[in-house]
Amino acid sequence: MPDLGLDVLRKGKNFARLMGGLWVALKISLIAVAVSVPMGILLGIVMTWKNPAARILTRLYLEFIRVMPQLVLLFLMFFGTTRGFGWNLSGETASVIVFSLWGTAEMGDLVRGALISIPKHQYESAEALGFSRAGIFLYIILPQTARRLIPLSINLITRMIKTTSLVLMIGVVEVLKVAQQIIEANRMSSPNAAFGIYLTVLILYFLACWPISLLAKYLEKRWV
Numbered sequence: 001m002p003d004l005g006l007d008v009l010r011k012g013k014n015f016a017r018l019m020g021g022l023w024v025a026l027k028i029s030l031i032a033v034a035v036s037v038p039m040g041i042l043l044g045i046v047m048t049w050k051n052p053a054a055r056i057l058t059r060l061y062l063e064f065i066r067v068m069p070q071l072v073l074l075f076l077m078f079f080g081t082t083r084g085f086g087w088n089l090s091g092e093t094a095s096v097i098v099f100s101l102w103g104t105a106e107m108g109d110l111v112r113g114a115l116i117s118i119p120k121h122q123y124e125s126a127e128a129l130g131f132s133r134a135g136i137f138l139y140i141i142l143p144q145t146a147r148r149l150i151p152l153s154i155n156l157i158t159r160m161i162k163t164t165s166l167v168l169m170i171g172v173v174e175v176l177k178v179a180q181q182i183i184e185a186n187r188m189s190s191p192n193a194a195f196g197i198y199l200t201v202l203i204l205y206f207l208a209c210w211p212i213s214l215l216a217k218y219l220e221k222r223w224v
Contacts, residue, residue, distance in 0.1 A: 006196040008186050017182065018197075021175035022204050025164040028092060028174070032099035033157050039100070040107020047112040058108070065105035071166050073098045078170040091172040099160055106156050114148040115141070147220075154216035158209040175201055 009015045047058045065073075078094040081087055089097075118141055126136040168177040179197045186193045 006200070008182060008190045008193040008196060009200060011186070014182050015200075017178050018175055018200060018204065021173060021178035022208065024092070024172065025167070025174040025176075026161065026208060028095045028099060028167060028172075029157075029161040029164050031096050032103050032160060035096075035100040036103025036107050036160075037153070039104040041111050043104055043108030044111020044115060047108060048115050062105045062109055065102055066109075070098065070102060070163055071169060073102065074166060074170050091167065091170045094170060095164070095167040095172055099164070103156065103160055107153065110149060110152045110156065111145070114145045114152075117148060118144055150216055150219050154212055158212055161209055161212075162205060175204060 009018075043058060043061075046054050047062075049055065074095065077098050078089060078091060081094075082089055122140060122144075123136060126140050131139070164174060165176045167174055168180075173181075179201050183194050183197055
């Protein structure tokens with residue numbers, strides 16, 4: 001049997017530390033999701049307005065967040081603003097802010113795309129049937145938009161969970177940082193620990209994201 005280095009997980013509280021690091025990553029991503037989903041919905045609605053100023057401002061925000069790598073945004077928020085403005089931000093707080101800004105931009109673009117994909121004749125038919133603007137949005141546009149958004153938004157949420165691995169670069173002790181610490185502490189006694197530890201991290205991320213994918217499939221089958 002090859003030595004996969006899994007024996008390191010049984011030493012002391014190593015596995016419990018990994019689970020604690022996973023919770024930190026999930027906490028950052030879930031808070032960011034809770035902020036970015038409603039804010040992204042509002043942003044997406046604003047992006048469909050015909051007002052030129054609203055379109056220009058929302059497009060600039062979207063393109064800035066989309067073009068800038070998440071790691072650069074993390075460095076800018078944690079190192080740049082703390083020194084430039086004298087803020088006392090923790091690594092977790094800076095991570096939540098960055099992922100919320102990123103998630104809002106991405107969610108907003110998804111909502112915009114879903115809204116403009118609804119054919120115009122559906123609006124016109126609803127008006128001909130006597131629906132109010134609120135009724136058209138609530139009973140006709142919103143259900144169709146939700147169906148279009150389910151797979152896309154679930155993909156965004158899983159991406160946010162996986163991308164939290166970048167926060168170790170600003171000193172946040174999440175699951176990947178804990179994995180590195182365990183590998184370094186056992187480098188002499190367990191030289192193959194890296195494979196087993198990183199394999200465990202991979203499985204933990206899979207178990208965290210898999211139920212979300214199952215929920216998306218369930219909702220798609222139920223609503224279609």
